[in-house]
Amino acid sequence: MAADLAVDKSLVGRWVSGKVVPSAHNLARLTELIARRRPGFTMLDWDRDLEGLAAALGVETTFNGGQATLIDWIPPAILSEALQGTAARGGVYEGIWRSTRPSSDLPGRFLHDHLLIQRSASGLLSFRTGVEGVSYEGGALLLQHQLFSIAADRAHGTLLFSIFNGVARQKAEVLDGVTLACLRDAGGSPAASTCLLERVADLSGDPEADIQAYEAMIAAQGSPLAPEGSVPEAVRAHLIREADPMRMGLGGLLRMYFGQSMARGSSLNGAA
Incomplete structure (x- = not known):
């Protein structure tokens, strides 16, 4: 403009x-x-x-009755860049994807989820994903060659954040990055995980049909746990960083367990 x-x-x-x-x-x-x-x-x-x-x-x-939205928090210059980037290159990310990420409960095992990326009427990218029975819906900002996304699970009141490396010009077939969400434990412990996305289907041009196809994949998947030995060695090594001497057994995961958290408020006597 x-x-x-x-x-x-x-x-x-x-x-x-x-x-x-x-x-x-x-x-x-x-x-x-x-x-x-x-x-x-x-x-x-x-x-x-x-x-x-x-x-x-x-x-x-x-x-929304005057309530602030996420877009209200984004500086206009950044929003403008995201809109321009999506208009020019958003199509290379549209599709249905399968994620591979380390399991937070079973060291050495991996989980698969499905993700739908579409362009929305807002001019930005929208996405939805099903993660172990939790359904997230949200949007993503395409800035330079990275996707910054946030999604919400309305049923449980939780958020999912992610940053994925993108592509320069070609149609994206594989993406990788980091996700941040809460574990399904009693305290909702924060957990960050490496993640790899692989395109499994292109969009049909009919948004509703694409949503139905995505939901059918989730319904047919069953357990998100990947069968042992099914994840290629190159992907395993990339996600758990086997060559990193500082990984200390975390295997692509960073967790802050609620039960071990140092978060606190003021003491009863008012002392710091």
Whole structure:
């Protein structure tokens, strides 16, 4: 948008954040730019309420009563970069993936989960994954050649974070990175894990059909525990870092058990 309007992208960022209102001249040029993509859009449409403006722009949105959303916390320049990156290269990540990650309970064993990545109406990447009976849904920011993602399991009130290395130009077939979530123990202990993603299916072009295909894979999987010997040695070595003398037996895992946590509040007598 900044390029089309011949303005600095930081100015567009300030428009998006609400810190600056476009001048009459820029608003007229912005209206003309939108009208090329949404025929019939005029200056009068800016006087609509939010629902009416969303309808005029042809987008779906959910109004949350003024509560902050994750996007509200992201600096406009970073959000702009993520939107541009997704528009240019988001398609190379769309698909259904299978993850391989070390088991937190059985040293030397590995788990498989499935992951669906799609482009959403927001212009960013959305994803969903099933992890040991827990269903996460969220989104990802494509920044440079990395995917930064966050997802929530609404049923249990937990979050999943991940950072994956991406690709430069080619269609992505394998990704690797680190995930952070809570174990399913009594305290919900935080655990970080290395993880590798392998593409198992491309998208059909029908979002609902793709979701059904993803859910069918989860239903057919059964146990997430990978059969012994089924994970290739190169993948095993990559995930557990066998060549790393400092790994101290963690095997690609970093755990902070709730029962051993040093987290505390103030003492009863008020002393530090």
